[in-house]
Amino acid sequence: MKRPFFCFLLIVLLITLFIPGGCREPEKKPIDEYRYQEPEITLYDNNTGEKKRIKMEEYIAGVVAAEMEPSWPVEALAAQSILARTFTLHKIKYEKGVPHRGADASTSTEEFQAYDPKRITQRVREAVKMTRGEVIKHKGKYIRAWFHSNAGGKTATAEEGLAFKKEATPYIQSVTDPGQKVADPDDKEWKASFSLDEVRSAVIQQAGKDPGQITSASIVKKGPSGRAVTIRLGNAEISGSALRMGLGPERMRSTLLLSLIHI
Structure with a gap:
C-alpha cells in the first residue's frame, strides 16, 4: 500500500525571514567596537565541531557569500553585509552568541547564520569593505536584522x-x-x-x-x-x-x- x-x-x-521596513539609515560612522581595533569572534563549525578565532569582517564576508549569490550586484551584497553585521552583533551583545557552543557564532542556519568561506569572491569582499563597521540601530540598540529572498x-x-x-x-x-x-x-x-x-x-x-x-x-x-x-x-x-x-x-x-x- x-x-x-x-x-x-x-x-x-x-x-x-523578513527584511526590516521603516528603519533609519545605516550608521555611517564606525560602531564602538571598530573605533580602535576590529573585533575578533569565536566561530563554532557545526560540521567539524571545532572552534576558531576569526576577524569580524572576514566572518561577515563568509556569511554574505553563503546567504546570497556572490555574482549579484555589489549594492545588494553591501546591503546584506550591513544586515549580517547587525544580526551578528545583536546576537553577541544581547544573547551572548551561541552559549551552548561556547562561541560567539556558529555555522548553523538554525543557531545563527549560513557561512561558507569557499564562496567568497572579490565582489563580496568589495561589498563588505565598502560597508565596514556599518550597522542598523533603533533607539540606540542593534535591530533584529531578519531578511528574506522573496516576500511574495x-x-x-x-x-x-x-x-x-x-x-x-x-x-x-x-x-x-x-x-x-x-x-x-x-x-x-x-x-x-x-x-x-x-x-x-x-x-x-x-x-x-x-x-x-x-x-x-x-x-x-x-x-x-x-x-x-x-x-x-x-x-x-x-x-x-x-x-x-x-x-x-x-x-x-x-x-x-x-x-x-x-x-
Missing part, C-alpha cells in the same frame, strides 16, 4: 511571519515589495510534499502535541499579509512558522500558502 503524502502548494521563496509581494511583521513575541519590533513593518515583479518564476510559485510521518513528527517536536492520524489539514488563521498564522493538522493546531521550522525552511519555503492538500 502506498504511503499517503501531505502536500503543500506554497507561493514565493522566503529563505530566511508583501513583507510581514515579526509576529505574523515568525510568531515572535519576545519584544516589540516596531521597525519591522508589513510593506509592499516590488521585487515580486522581477523574481525568478521558480520562486514565485512552487510545491512541497511531506509524508504524514514527517508532518506528525514536526508537530510533536515544535508544538508538543500529537495530532494523531492526520486525515485533514486546514489554515485556521491568516495574518494581514496573507501568511498562515495558525494551521490545523489532525487533532492539533500549530503556528505556520513553527511548522516551517519543523519541516525545514529549505523545503517549506514560506508560510504564504495558497492551499494545503491531503492525498
